[in-house]
Amino acid sequence: KVGGALQEPAGGRRGGGAGAMAEGALARAFEEEGWELEAGAAAAAGAVAREAGLRAADLVLEYDSWALGALAAADGGRVSAGALQRFGAHLRAARQKAPRIGRGNAPGAAAAKAAVALDELEAPPAQPPPGAGGAGAEGDPDFRLRTAVPVGGSKKRILADLPGMAPGRGFLDRVGRGQAKVLLGEGLQFGERADAPGRAAVEVVGGRAAQVPLAVRHLRDGLGDRARFVDGRIARLEAELRERGVECGRPVTVVANEPTVFVGWVCCDSEGRLNEASIMLEGGIQSSGGSRVRLDTSKLPADVSLFPGQVVAVEGVNPSGHCLIALRVLYGAPRPVPLSSPAELGAAAKRTGSAGLDLVVASGPFSTSEDLSYAPLEALLGQLHGGSGSAPPDLLVLVGPFVDREHPHVASGALDLTFRDLFLEKPRALIQQYCEAAGPGARVMLLPAIRDAQHKAVFPQPALSAADFADLPAGQVTCVGNPGLFRVNELLVGCTSHDVLKHLSAAELQRGQAPGSDRLGRLAGHLLGQRSFYPLFPPAPGACLDSQVAACYPQALDLGAAGTPDLLILPSDLNPFAKRIRCAPMEAAAAGHEGPLREAARGAASAPGGAGELVCLNPGRLARGPTGGTFARLRVQPAAAGLDHAAGAPAATNGPQPHDLGARSRVEVVRV
Numbered sequence: 001k002v003g004g005a006l007q008e009p010a011g012g013r014r015g016g017g018a019g020a021m022a023e024g025a026l027a028r029a030f031e032e033e034g035w036e037l038e039a040g041a042a043a044a045a046g047a048v049a050r051e052a053g054l055r056a057a058d059l060v061l062e063y064d065s066w067a068l069g070a071l072a073a074a075d076g077g078r079v080s081a082g083a084l085q086r087f088g089a090h091l092r093a094a095r096q097k098a099p100r101i102g103r104g105n106a107p108g109a110a111a112a113k114a115a116v117a118l119d120e121l122e123a124p125p126a127q128p129p130p131g132a133g134g135a136g137a138e139g140d141p142d143f144r145l146r147t148a149v150p151v152g153g154s155k156k157r158i159l160a161d162l163p164g165m166a167p168g169r170g171f172l173d174r175v176g177r178g179q180a181k182v183l184l185g186e187g188l189q190f191g192e193r194a195d196a197p198g199r200a201a202v203e204v205v206g207g208r209a210a211q212v213p214l215a216v217r218h219l220r221d222g223l224g225d226r227a228r229f230v231d232g233r234i235a236r237l238e239a240e241l242r243e244r245g246v247e248c249g250r251p252v253t254v255v256a257n258e259p260t261v262f263v264g265w266v267c268c269d270s271e272g273r274l275n276e277a278s279i280m281l282e283g284g285i286q287s288s289g290g291s292r293v294r295l296d297t298s299k300l301p302a303d304v305s306l307f308p309g310q311v312v313a314v315e316g317v318n319p320s321g322h323c324l325i326a327l328r329v330l331y332g333a334p335r336p337v338p339l340s341s342p343a344e345l346g347a348a349a350k351r352t353g354s355a356g357l358d359l360v361v362a363s364g365p366f367s368t369s370e371d372l373s374y375a376p377l378e379a380l381l382g383q384l385h386g387g388s389g390s391a392p393p394d395l396l397v398l399v400g401p402f403v404d405r406e407h408p409h410v411a412s413g414a415l416d417l418t419f420r421d422l423f424l425e426k427p428r429a430l431i432q433q434y435c436e437a438a439g440p441g442a443r444v445m446l447l448p449a450i451r452d453a454q455h456k457a458v459f460p461q462p463a464l465s466a467a468d469f470a471d472l473p474a475g476q477v478t479c480v481g482n483p484g485l486f487r488v489n490e491l492l493v494g495c496t497s498h499d500v501l502k503h504l505s506a507a508e509l510q511r512g513q514a515p516g517s518d519r520l521g522r523l524a525g526h527l528l529g530q531r532s533f534y535p536l537f538p539p540a541p542g543a544c545l546d547s548q549v550a551a552c553y554p555q556a557l558d559l560g561a562a563g564t565p566d567l568l569i570l571p572s573d574l575n576p577f578a579k580r581i582r583c584a585p586m587e588a589a590a591a592g593h594e595g596p597l598r599e600a601a602r603g604a605a606s607a608p609g610g611a612g613e614l615v616c617l618n619p620g621r622l623a624r625g626p627t628g629g630t631f632a633r634l635r636v637q638p639a640a641a642g643l644d645h646a647a648g649a650p651a652a653t654n655g656p657q658p659h660d661l662g663a664r665s666r667v668e669v670v671r672v
Contacts, residue, residue: 022046022056029056033064034217035079044084052091063087064217077217168370170626176671177628178383183578184615185666190635191354193391199351200359200394200443202478205485205492205562210555211463212481218458221548227285229547230265230537232554233311233530234284238263240333241313244600248313252283252293256318259327259595264288265537266295266310274308274509281314281324294323297511299590304511305331305522307504309537311530315597328589330597332529335560336609337583339656340490346645348489349638352394356638356664357489360384361619362631363399363497363571364449365407366427368623372409374426376623379672380631381434385442392438393633395488399497399571400449402427410453419454428468435472444477447484449497450544459498459534459544460556483533485561490659491636494565496533501572501618503540521579522586524570524616529586531560563609566661567634568616576620576630576669580662584611612658615665628672637664 023042026049030037037045049059063079066087204211221229241248241263248261264283268274269292279295282288295314297304306312306329313330340348348357366377385392403419404410415422431444448455448464456462461482469477480486483496504523526535534557539545555561559568564583585601605611619632641657644650 025056026059029060030063030079032215033060034215035060035064035077038078038080041079041081041084044081044088045079048084048088048091051088052095062091066090165373166371167373167375168368168626170370171368171375171623171628174627174671177379178671180633180668180670182666182668183576184580184662185635185664188635188637188664188666190356190637190666193353193355193358198441200357200488201351202395202443202445202475203487204478204480205487206555210553210561212458212460212549212553212556214456214462214465216456216458216462216549216552218456218546218549221546225548225551226537227290229550230309230311231285232551233532234263234265235286236531237311237313237332238284238287241597241600244603246313246596246600249284249287251288251291252281252318252324253288253291253321254318255321256316259315259317259593261313261315261596262318262324263311263313266306266312267292267308269294274306274507276509276511279306279509281312293318293321296323296325297329299325299327300329300588301591302511303517304329304588305508305526305586307508307526307536309535310526311535313597315593315595327593328595328597329587330601331526331586331588332531333585333601333604334528334583335531335564336607337612337614337658338490338492338563338566339609339658340639341656342641342645342651342654344490345639345642345657347642349642349646351489352638354638354643357395357491357634357636358391358393359395359397359488359634359636360393360631361397361399361569361617361634362622363619364401365404365451365621365623366398366402367404367407368626368628369408370626372407372415372422372426374430376628376672377427377430379628380622381430383670383672385434385438392434392442394441395443395445396434397445397447397493397495397569398431399447399495399569400455400482401451401453401497402448403453405451405453405457423454424468431477432469432472435469435476440473440476442476445484445486446477446479447495447497448482450482450542457544458546458549459539460546460550460553481556483557483559485555485559485565490639490642491566491661492562493567493569494533494559495569497571498534498543499572500527500534500536501570501574503534503536503543505574506540507536518579520574520577520618521581521616524568524579525581525586527559527568527570528564528581528583528614531558533557533559564612564614566614566659568614570616570618571621572618573621574618576618576632578615578617578632578634578667578669580613581616582611582613583609608656609658613660613662615661615667617667620669622672630669630671632667632669635666636661639664 023046026042026045027037054062238248246261248263250260250262252262252264264281267280267282269278269280276297279297280292281295282290282292311332314324314326315328316324316326318324362380367374368376403423409415435442435444446464448461450457450459450461455464463479463481466479485494501520501523504526527533534545550557584605587601617632620630622629622631641651
């Protein structure tokens with residue numbers, strides 16, 4: 001050994017097995033960060049690693065940082081031997097410029113530190129000596145999974161001994177535990193449940209191909225990517241209006257003395273919150289070259305609702321070319337709700353029987369601010385299946401964050417273990433215990449959050465690793481990205497962990513809100529009209545919206561990719577709610593004004609499923625500060641047409657029918 005690393009034997013290369021193993025490690029490390037090694041590049045990467053004294057993961061991170069500015073994305077994610085040679089020259093130049101301080105820079109010291117053998121590029125973590133780590137460590141095969149990172153040399157601490165792992169008094173002394181409040185469908189009745197496996201058939205829309213991969217390369221979007229991100233939504237609305245006979249696509253700055261339709265996105269003329277004097281309409285790149293015009297909404301009635309990033313169609317006049325006077329505004333066009341044939345509804349009714357579908361939704365954080373015991377999550381899972389005699393739900397949806405980066409213990413950096421170890425030890429272990437106790441018929445859906453410290457903070461966000469639950473039967477735990485679209489029997493469900501309602505509420509310009517109006521329903525309706533899980537642009541601070549990733553995986557943010565969801569789950573810090581929302585175009589118009597936009601809105605509403613209903617649900621947070629929070633439980637009756645088909649009775653119609661979830665669902669919010 002020289003400098004703690006192995007050198008090649010003099011007079012020859014090391015054995016081919018070690019080199020092949022190292023080249024494989026290098027290829028995997030590059031692949032995890034979204035790079036592909038060309039033929040012969042692995043050997044060049046090994047040479048650079050040996051010279052610079054870098055292991056595989058560190059080498060890839062250094063190359064990733066260098067390539068961002070040096071290659072200008074010209075290589076399209078491929079790594080050539082020539083690029084690695086230039087990268088090696090860059091590292092040598094950086095070392096020569098670095099200050100030389102102390103005896104460690106004596107002649108021969110740098111070469112000794114840089115000598116790293118190929119088989120050391122991906123060395124496994126050092127194991128503690130026998131007997132280290134306290135009681136219970138010796139001879140325990142699961143000891144490595146239950147311990148933190150090394151503290152003070154080879155000493156380790158078991159997770160249960162870490163501070164903050166016992167439930168705090170705020171949660172233990174909580175009041176109202178188990179209390180439920182019905183938000184929707186109070187008078188509905190349900191039959192007796194038959195405990196049969198496979199009551200809930202769960203399927204992710206689009207499969208893995210539509211999901212953002214774990215190896216996604218992010219934080220690379222530029223101004224051009226952001227401009228194209230919004231322009232694509234403008235082009236989509238223009239194309240749909242043309243299909244309905246509406247002439248549009250003229251530049252927003254063109255002089256128009258007669259009512260004309262313009263399409264663009266709402267923006268502010270300066271930094272700060274949108275107000276009536278700062279509303280601008282920016283046209284598309286193809287139609288308007290990105291030009292902007294002032295939008296005057298004084299002719300519209302009091303119920304005007306606009307926010308930055310909202311793609312709208314405006315019918316109005318522009319006498320000077322500098323100010324567009326709006327006579328009608330169409331706030332986007334939602335996709336129709338899904339329809340199912342009587343046979344499909346009958347298959348779903350056979351699965352659940354007269355008891356219908358039982359669905360539970362809980363959103364993180366899953367531990368109170370006083371500790372990291374995850375007592376709220378443990379109480380929830382025990383409440384669902386803890387010897388109370390009630391059967392577990394058909395599907396349990398858990399929405400992150402699972403390891404909240406804003407938790408005081410996490411944000412302070414005082415933990416003696418990695419965030420991933422904390423995830424594996426606490427929430428993952430509790431979920432696995434619940435699945436084993438509930439049996440193979442119970443299903444769990446996991447959706448991450450931007451605030452997950454153990455996961456990538458990019459939106460749209462990859463799904464959690466399904467390999468963490470490989471010990472369970474296949475399909476019992478399903479991981480979906482953020483946002484996520486999935487089907488449960490005949491129902492289409494959409495969900496995002498972003499607090500988009502809170503973000504929209506802070507950015508929205510609402511004029512003349514009538515007393516008793518449904519503000520939350522209106523905010524949720526904006527998502528439907530914009531067909532986006534996050535239509536706000538520029539995004540709120542901390543949203544981590546990556547327009548380049550969204551462009552590479554367009555279905556990730558598309559709320560209407562498979563039609564407007566029957567159930568839209570939007571966890572928020574706002575008060576829990578469940579609302580029935582009509583899936584129809586929203587608009588505002590001057591009194592007595594009729595025009596092509598009005599006809600287009602009527603045509604969209606009259607299409608099959610164009611005026612259907614969906615349920616929007618905010619389950620609240622499972623933990624609120626030092627005490628417990630709430631979760632939601634949703635019971636869905638089988639469709640009447642499905643029960644008739646399952647019983648062999650003739651159907652009233654053989655055509656596809658809307659699911660009408662709001663009329664056959666009972667939603668209650670429950671205190672943990």
